[in-house]
Amino acid sequence: MKNFIKLVNEINKTLNEIILFETVIHTILLFLIVYLFLSLFNLFPIGAAVPAAVYFLMAMRMKMKKNKIKMVENKYDPLKEKLRTAADNVDLESPVVDELQNEVIREMKHVGIAEFLQTKNISYKVFAAIFLSFIIVFTSTFNVQLIDLKTLFGTLPEIIEYLPIRKSPNAFVEVNTTEDIYGDSSLAVLGNKELDIKIQPVNFEISVKDTGDIEQKQFDEIFPSDVDVKGATAFEENVPQDQQELVKSYFKKLAQG
Amino acid sequence: MKNYKHVFDAINKEIDKVIVGQDDVIEQIMVSILCDSNALLEGYPGLAKTLVIRTLAELMNLKFSRIQNTPDLMPSDITGTYIIEETSGKRQFKFQPGPIFANIVLADEINRATPKTQSALLEAMQEKQVTAGTNTFKLDLPFFVLATQNPIEQEGTYPLPEAQADRFLLKIKVGYPSIEEEIEIVNRYASVVREQKMKPLLNKNHLLSLQNLIRQFPIANDIKQRAIKIIVATRTNKDVIHYGASPRASIGIILASKARALIKGRNHVSNEDINEMAYPVLRHRIILNFEAERKGMTTDDAIKHILDKVK
Numbered sequence: 001m002k003n004f005i006k007l008v009n010e011i012n013k014t015l016n017e018i019i020l021f022e023t024v025i026h027t028i029l030l031f032l033i034v035y036l037f038l039s040l041f042n043l044f045p046i047g048a049a050v051p052a053a054v055y056f057l058m059a060m061r062m063k064m065k066k067n068k069i070k071m072v073e074n075k076y077d078p079l080k081e082k083l084r085t086a087a088d089n090v091d092l093e094s095p096v097v098d099e100l101q102n103e104v105i106r107e108m109k110h111v112g113i114a115e116f117l118q119t120k121n122i123s124y125k126v127f128a129a130i131f132l133s134f135i136i137v138f139t140s141t142f143n144v145q146l147i148d149l150k151t152l153f154g155t156l157p158e159i160i161e162y163l164p165i166r167k168s169p170n171a172f173v174e175v176n177t178t179e180d181i182y183g184d185s186s187l188a189v190l191g192n193k194e195l196d197i198k199i200q201p202v203n204f205e206i207s208v209k210d211t212g213d214i215e216q217k218q219f220d221e222i223f224p225s226d227v228d229v230k231g232a233t234a235f236e237e238n239v240p241q242d243q244q245e246l247v248k249s250y251f252k253k254l255a256q257g
Numbered sequence: 258m259k260n261y262k263h264v265f266d267a268i269n270k271e272i273d274k275v276i277v278g279q280d281d282v283i284e285q286i287m288v289s290i291l292c293d294s295n296a297l298l299e300g301y302p303g304l305a306k307t308l309v310i311r312t313l314a315e316l317m318n319l320k321f322s323r324i325q326n327t328p329d330l331m332p333s334d335i336t337g338t339y340i341i342e343e344t345s346g347k348r349q350f351k352f353q354p355g356p357i358f359a360n361i362v363l364a365d366e367i368n369r370a371t372p373k374t375q376s377a378l379l380e381a382m383q384e385k386q387v388t389a390g391t392n393t394f395k396l397d398l399p400f401f402v403l404a405t406q407n408p409i410e411q412e413g414t415y416p417l418p419e420a421q422a423d424r425f426l427l428k429i430k431v432g433y434p435s436i437e438e439e440i441e442i443v444n445r446y447a448s449v450v451r452e453q454k455m456k457p458l459l460n461k462n463h464l465l466s467l468q469n470l471i472r473q474f475p476i477a478n479d480i481k482q483r484a485i486k487i488i489v490a491t492r493t494n495k496d497v498i499h500y501g502a503s504p505r506a507s508i509g510i511i512l513a514s515k516a517r518a519l520i521k522g523r524n525h526v527s528n529e530d531i532n533e534m535a536y537p538v539l540r541h542r543i544i545l546n547f548e549a550e551r552k553g554m555t556t557d558d559a560i561k562h563i564l565d566k567v568k
Contacts, residue, residue, distance in 0.1 A: 081477060085525035089475035097475045100524040 001090065004101040007108060008069070008087055015068040018116050023063065025125050027056040032132035039139055042148045072108075075115040079107050261467070262522025267458050268316050275312045275455075276305055277445065278438035283309060284520060285429045285537050286403065290317075290361075291516035292426055293468045294509070295382045295402040297367075297417075297541060300431025302407065310363045310403050317464060318457035319360035319399070324378075326370035328413065332377035336387040337394075352389060357381050360399055360461070367404040368414040378402065379421055399464050419500070419544065426509050427534075428541035430557075467519070474515035476526040483567060484510050484531045490563045491543050497559045499546035502539055510538045536560050 034048035069087050073080045086104045089097050138144070189195065265287065272283055282298075286309065289296040298306050307323065314321035324335055337355035341348050356362065357378070364370075364378055381387050382402045387394045404425070406417070422428070434442060459467075485507050492501030514530035521530075540556040549559060 081480065081527050082525055084479065085475050085477040088478045092473075092475055094473035094475065096470065096473050096524050100475060103524065 001098070001101065003105055004086060004090060007105055008090070011072055011108075012068050014113060015071060015116065016064065018113070019063045019066075020060070021117075022122070023056060023059045025122065025129070026059065027052050028129050029125060029132070030055050032129055032136065036132060036136050036139065039136060040144065040146045042145050071116070072111060076107070076111045079104065079111070082107070261519055264458060265520045265522075268313075271316055271455055271458065272309070272312055276309055277441045278434045279305065279309060279431065282429055282431050283313075284517070285427055286310070286313060287520060288513050288516040288534070289403075289427050289429075290399070290401050290464070291467055291471050291519065292509075292512045293399060293401075294426030294512070295404070295424065296427040296429050296537075297422065297425040298403060298405045298429045298431055299408055300405070301433075304431045304433070306403075306405050306431055307363055307365070310361060312455065314361040315455040316457060317361075317459045317461075319461065319464075320397070321361045321363070322356040322359035323363040323365060324356050325365045326367050326374070328369060328371060328415075330370050330374050332374050333389070335374060335377055336381065336389055339390060352392065352394070354394070355387075357387055358394075358396065360397060360401065362400075362402045364402055364404040366407055368406050368416050370415065372415055372418075375415065375417065375421065378404075379424055383424055399461060399468065419542075422541045423503060423505055425541065426513060427537035429537055430540070471512065471515045471519060474518060474524070474526060476511065476515065480526055480528055480531060481511065483528065484514070486567045487531070487535055487563055488539075490567050491539060491559075494559075494563060494566070495546070497545060497549040497554060497562060498543050500544040502542035506538055506542050510534055513538055532564055535564055 031048050031052035034051055035045045038045040038048055067084075069084045073083050082100060082104055086097065086100045090101075268287070269280070269283065276283065286296060290313070300306060311321055324330075333355065335355050335357050337353050337358065339350040340353045342351040367375060367378070370378070377387075381396060381400075385396045385398065385400050387396065433439075488502050488504070488507045488510065490501075491498055491506075494501075510531060511526075513534040514526045517530045517534055518524070518526045536557055539560050543556055543559060545554060545556060545559055
């Protein structure tokens with residue numbers, strides 16, 4: 001009886017390990033597929049971890065509940081009904097049960113782990129995971145995007161703005177062509193005059209695809225001719241001469257001490 | 258269990274010397290004997306019912322007796338009665354045992370006996386004892402009653418009430434042999450009849466230990482649950498069944514399946530055993546409703562309907 005209990009425990013342990021292994025592979029595949037999808041639409045690709053985690057938890061919960069004894073019976077026909085009968089009556093003391101348990105132990109020697117691990121199937125899944133990983137590296141390197149959903153729907157939900165949405169590689173040199181570039185118009189005042197400054201928008205997009213020799217560019221010095229210097233209004237104080245002299249002598253005496 | 262299978266194979270081989278075909282009937286009678294229960298055989302006359310029982314009794318080295326039921330048969334004709342015996346000038350009552358005092362009793366055409374006589378027989382079946390006057394006599398074990406019923410000629414008969422029929426573990430249908438089997442029967446019995454000598458293959462003690470072993474047979478929980486669901490379905494399936502089987506049928510189907518497993522040389526009960534034994538266990542325990550009868554359904558059809566439903 002002890003041997004049979006050991007056998008049942010071993011069946012449960014081995015099949016649980018196989019289930020865990022298969023579920024991990026499926027989870028990785030799901031993560032990579034969702035990651036690639038989100039990358040192509042310029043959405044938050046790390047968000048792929050959420051469906052993957054949900055799938056992992058649900059799949060493990062469902063598969064762990066499965067009757068392992070029946071799984072073995074389904075794989076090896078001569079054990080059909082025998083294994084579960086022996087397992088259900090493990091506490092029953094009877095010569096018939098003892099005989100059945102011994103028979104099951106003998107039969108179980110013909111059942112290998114390979115029966116439960118579909119090596120061909122698993123190989124395909126591993127290759128698919130490797131292939132998907134390469135695709136993701138490729139799309140990231142060459143910045144392949146089908147639709148930039150983030151920009152497309154950028155104005156829609158404010159919540160997206162608060163999410164740590166992935167910045168595109170050229171985001172730090174993003175060109176703003178709106179009037180906001182000049183900031184607060186009250187700051188663009190020198191003295192009493194409003195400055196009329198225009199900054200030429202320049203496209204600094206960098207693409208690793210563009211390779212070649214360094215282009216020598218000619219820079220022109222642009223300086224407006226109508227600019228002149230005027231005294232500040234602060235110096236245009238109208239103080240009488242005698243009072244000026246009085247103040248000067250006061251400070252001189254003060255300095256002499 | 259393989260050794261037991263050899264024994265039952267040997268019994269079948271010996272029976273084949275006398276009986277042609279009827280393998281299912283023989284198997285079901287053996288199931289009934291192994292379950293320490295009784296069986297009701299239904300079949301037309303001339304189908305070797307008596308011969309099967311007599312042969313089985315011989316092979317198991319059991320005492321066999323036959324009661325031919327008629328409307329004027331009295332309970333004491335079955336159980337036995339007190340007779341006055343005179344020994345050394347002294348007269349005293351002495352109990353004269355009836356044909357019920359055997360190991361295998363064939364009660365032929367049980368529906369011809371009056372309900373009073375049927376009850377006497379049924380008491381013996383159930384309690385394994387006989388009450389005569391103020392005394393109760395225990396019957397010799399193993400004790401097994403095989404009653405037969407003729408499905409035709411219902412006039413002047415007293416059909417067993419459902420409650421009485423429920424006491425039989427199995428209702429075995431004895432069918433006609435196939436053409437090949439009938440040719441073999443003719444060849445065997447229409448020429449020079451050679452008396453076949455049977456060698457006993459089991460004895461009372463073997464049989465009692467086998468009856469004990471049957472109850473130790475393991476059955477998987479899901480198979481047991483399915484068997485119970487089948488019985489419960491006979492009560493809930495009102496579209497064809499008017500009256501379903503009692504919990505006695507649940508015990509019966511499990512026990513009969515265990516016995517069948519032993520005969521088949523298995524050490525566990527299989528779903529196949531449940532499916533096979535559902536028919537003889539249930540066919541006398543369910544009553545079809547009017548709609549089912551109007552459609553020409555038989556109880557076997559209703560049982561098949563339930564077996565298909567309860568997977």
